[in-house]
Amino acid sequence: MSTWLKRQGFKPDITVAAFFAVVAIFFYGSILWTFYMSLTRSTLIPKYEIVGFDQYFDLFTNQRWLVSCLNMVIFGVFYMVGTLAFGTLLAVLADRRIKAESFFRTIFLYPLAVSLIITGLSWRWLLDPTTGLQALIRGIGWETFTFDWLTRPDRAIYTLVIAGIWHSAGLVMVIVLAGLRGIDNDLWKAIRMEGIPLWRAYCQVIFPGMRPVIASCVVLLMSEVIRGYDLIIAMTKGGPGISTEMPAKFAVDFYFARVNLGLASAASIMMLALSLIMLMPYFYSEFRRRS
Amino acid sequence: MRQSSGCQVREDRKFKINKNDFRKGTKMNRKCLSSTMALVGLLAASTAAFAQTVDVQQYWTSSSESKAMNTIADAYKARGGKWIDSPSADFDSTIAAAASRIAGGEPPSAVLMTPSAAMRDLASSGQLRNFDDFAAANGWQKAMAPIVWDKMNVGGHLVGLPVGIHADNWVWYSKPVFEAAGLEEPKTLDEMFAAADKLKAAGHTAFAVGGEPWQEVTILTSMIIALGGPEYWNELFIKRDPEALKSPLLPKAFELFRKVSTYTDPASPGRSWNETTNMVVTGKAGMQFMGDWARGEFLAAGQVAGKNFGCFLVPTDKPAYAIVVDIFAFPLNKDEDRIKGQTLLAETVMDPAVEAKIASVKGSVPSRLDVDTSTLDLCAVKGVKSLATPGVTVSSTYDALPGDLNGRMTDLATQFWTDPSMTVEAGVKSLGDILQTK
Numbered sequence: 172m173s174t175w176l177k178r179q180g181f182k183p184d185i186t187v188a189a190f191f192a193v194v195a196i197f198f199y200g201s202i203l204w205t206f207y208m209s210l211t212r213s214t215l216i217p218k219y220e221i222v223g224f225d226q227y228f229d230l231f232t233n234q235r236w237l238v239s240c241l242n243m244v245i246f247g248v249f250y251m252v253g254t255l256a257f258g259t260l261l262a263v264l265a266d267r268r269i270k271a272e273s274f275f276r277t278i279f280l281y282p283l284a285v286s287l288i289i290t291g292l293s294w295r296w297l298l299d300p301t302t303g304l305q306a307l308i309r310g311i312g313w314e315t316f317t318f319d320w321l322t323r324p325d326r327a328i329y330t331l332v333i334a335g336i337w338h339s340a341g342l343v344m345v346i347v348l349a350g351l352r353g354i355d356n357d358l359w360k361a362i363r364m365e366g367i368p369l370w371r372a373y374c375q376v377i378f379p380g381m382r383p384v385i386a387s388c389v390v391l392l393m394s395e396v397i398r399g400y401d402l403i404i405a406m407t408k409g410g411p412g413i414s415t416e417m418p419a420k421f422a423v424d425f426y427f428a429r430v431n432l433g434l435a436s437a438a439s440i441m442m443l444a445l446s447l448i449m450l451m452p453y454f455y456s457e458f459r460r461r462s
Numbered sequence: 463m464r465q466s467s468g469c470q471v472r473e474d475r476k477f478k479i480n481k482n483d484f485r486k487g488t489k490m491n492r493k494c495l496s497s498t499m500a501l502v503g504l505l506a507a508s509t510a511a512f513a514q515t516v517d518v519q520q521y522w523t524s525s526s527e528s529k530a531m532n533t534i535a536d537a538y539k540a541r542g543g544k545w546i547d548s549p550s551a552d553f554d555s556t557i558a559a560a561a562s563r564i565a566g567g568e569p570p571s572a573v574l575m576t577p578s579a580a581m582r583d584l585a586s587s588g589q590l591r592n593f594d595d596f597a598a599a600n601g602w603q604k605a606m607a608p609i610v611w612d613k614m615n616v617g618g619h620l621v622g623l624p625v626g627i628h629a630d631n632w633v634w635y636s637k638p639v640f641e642a643a644g645l646e647e648p649k650t651l652d653e654m655f656a657a658a659d660k661l662k663a664a665g666h667t668a669f670a671v672g673g674e675p676w677q678e679v680t681i682l683t684s685m686i687i688a689l690g691g692p693e694y695w696n697e698l699f700i701k702r703d704p705e706a707l708k709s710p711l712l713p714k715a716f717e718l719f720r721k722v723s724t725y726t727d728p729a730s731p732g733r734s735w736n737e738t739t740n741m742v743v744t745g746k747a748g749m750q751f752m753g754d755w756a757r758g759e760f761l762a763a764g765q766v767a768g769k770n771f772g773c774f775l776v777p778t779d780k781p782a783y784a785i786v787v788d789i790f791a792f793p794l795n796k797d798e799d800r801i802k803g804q805t806l807l808a809e810t811v812m813d814p815a816v817e818a819k820i821a822s823v824k825g826s827v828p829s830r831l832d833v834d835t836s837t838l839d840l841c842a843v844k845g846v847k848s849l850a851t852p853g854v855t856v857s858s859t860y861d862a863l864p865g866d867l868n869g870r871m872t873d874l875a876t877q878f879w880t881d882p883s884m885t886v887e888a889g890v891k892s893l894g895d896i897l898q899t900k
């Protein structure tokens with residue numbers, strides 16, 4: 172076989188070139204086409220007459236888009252900080268050589284295996300004030316217990332954060348745990364010899380050394396935030412009102428239901444720009460370290 | 463000779479696709495046979511042997527809706543057609559699926575939709591089949607109310623066929639609940655809110671509202687039409703006259719809209735319309751603002767208009783009836799059997815007997831004026847009467863507003879509904895901004 176390949180003058184470059192061509196056409200090509208569409212007044216069917224940046228002006232005067240962006244920031248910050256903190260805490264606990272570690276690890280990793288749609292639905296049922304947690308606790312006898320965040324426009328976004336953290340904390344736990352296991356035992360010996368308290372050891376010695384691990388988690392979680400769609404659809408459908416709308420849902424709604432291809436394309440391009448801005452610190456630190 | 467070899471090639475090609483489908487294989491043989499017969503001159507036999515397939519993209523999924531869709535499907539199958547059902551969960555995903563299928567070159571042969579901006583878009587980009595010939599041959603224009611006919615026509619071509627007519631501005635109420643509270647059917651807005659207060663005091667949810675944006679905006683538009691009547695409605699939403707925006711009616715409508723929100727129950731957010739109707743059906747709630755597709759849910763639960771439930775158009779001095787028309791639009795298809803399927807479906811839908819049946823299960827009013835209405839109930843008769851009275855019927859915002867204006871108004875309504883800190887002035891101003899965009 173290999174001699175046959177050699178006779179054919181097989182070169183890996185060709186395979187790679189084909190791969191890059193696919194990426195160039197379907198990925199960057201689509202981005203360019205989307206950008207083109209965002210400069211037109213296309214509705215259901217593409218129109219190819221360029222009108223300039225009108226759609227972007229429309230976008231930034233659209234209340235729902237502004238609310239969507241704000242929600243993404245709120246959700247993003249709370250979700251990322253919460254998931255990192257909770258996941259890291261679990262990892263640290265698991266790293267203290269507890270009993271039945273693999274049992275707990277499986278339990279906490281399990282939510283990740285559940286799709287976001289199921290996650291959203293379950294949490295929706297759980298938090299629905301008339302059938303879920305609130306009704307249960309009131310049924311037990313605590314009549315005044317109230318937890319109706321899901322139906323409160325000013326709080327509903329935080330229920331998404333709760334469901335999101337529940338879903339992703341296990342992932343962070345596993346990654347951080349792997350990082351912790353990679354710490355040299357000599358370092359731990361030194362820490363013990365110096366008599367440094369445990370929390371200081373983690374905060375000042377162990378975690379700073381695990382920056383690449385944390386950075387990977389941040390990038391993974393950030394991509395969840397930006398393309399956040401299924402969780403919202405299953406849990407709140409963007410409501411009450413427009414209080415839990417997000418950019419990805421905005422784009423999908425305007426592409427299809429509102430048949431406004433132009434505005435939806437502008438929203439997609441802005442999402443791309445937002446992702447790049449949010450990832451900038453990461454790239455910056457990566458490049459700086461290499462040079 | 464040439465004919466038969468052509469037939470052979472065609473069969474081979476199809477055979478590859480349907481290798482395992484024995485039934486299709488025999489059908490192919492029949493088709494082959496029939497085209498040979500056509501060669502001899504039996505043209506009629508050849509057309510009959512073509513399968514007439516229709517692939518219907520639709521969203522009628524609640525119990526009454528699916529009954530109505532089955533009525534159409536059964537009538538269609540009885541005429542010898544093959545029915546492929548492509549259901550979506552809701553209206554929006556139907557449009558999404560249809561649009562992407564059309565763009566992808568695999569259009570459905572019929573799409574259940576409304577004569578909205580999406581239909582006009584599809585039609586003006588030449589994606590929809592027109593039925594001008596059939597309309598002329600069968601006198602369809604005379605069979606429809608002029609406002610309905612106009613909605614179906616884009617650039618002078620008939621591009622949609624009406625399945626049934628609904629109206630937005632209905633209120634549904636539970637008779638037993640009203641009787642227990644000693645209430646009569648309200649004749650004015652004040653009476654309606656007085657009734658709501660009584661129901662609230664009696665421990666009922668006075669207004670059952672499903673907290674989805676499209677359900678909320680219906681209440682706002684119902685208030686506008688109740689206060690302004692058809693003439694003001696047309697100036698505000700059809701002509702989009704800037705003067706109409708200055709009317710003192712608008713702030714009042716927003717206030718009443720907010721007032722309704724104070725009568726709802728805590729489980730309202732996100733609840734679907736038919737679950738919400740069910741609250742009235744079961745007597746948990748007193749009233750619901752909803753289009754008359756709600757009637758189908760009462761009927762599906764075995765209830766009778768005038769006995770178990772009642773209906774009235776949102777009380778107003780100037781009677782108005784804001785219609786939403788369910789239509790089938792027919793994207794251009796290339797396969798002959800699919801084109802024939804479209805034709806057969808068009809004939810099925812426009813059959814007065816089928817229209818009457820749809821109306822009786824779904825709660826709509828027949829879109830043909832010549833349908834026998836003697837079997838329709840109290841509420842449907844109210845609708846038929848309104849439709850027949852000149853100057854009462856107007857186009858709902860769903861159908862009337864261009865582009866995504868209706869969507870943006872929906873966003874505004876749901877924002878105003880859920881955020882009590884948003885002032886009436888801000889609401890009116892935003893509505894003005896939306897209606898003034900091109």
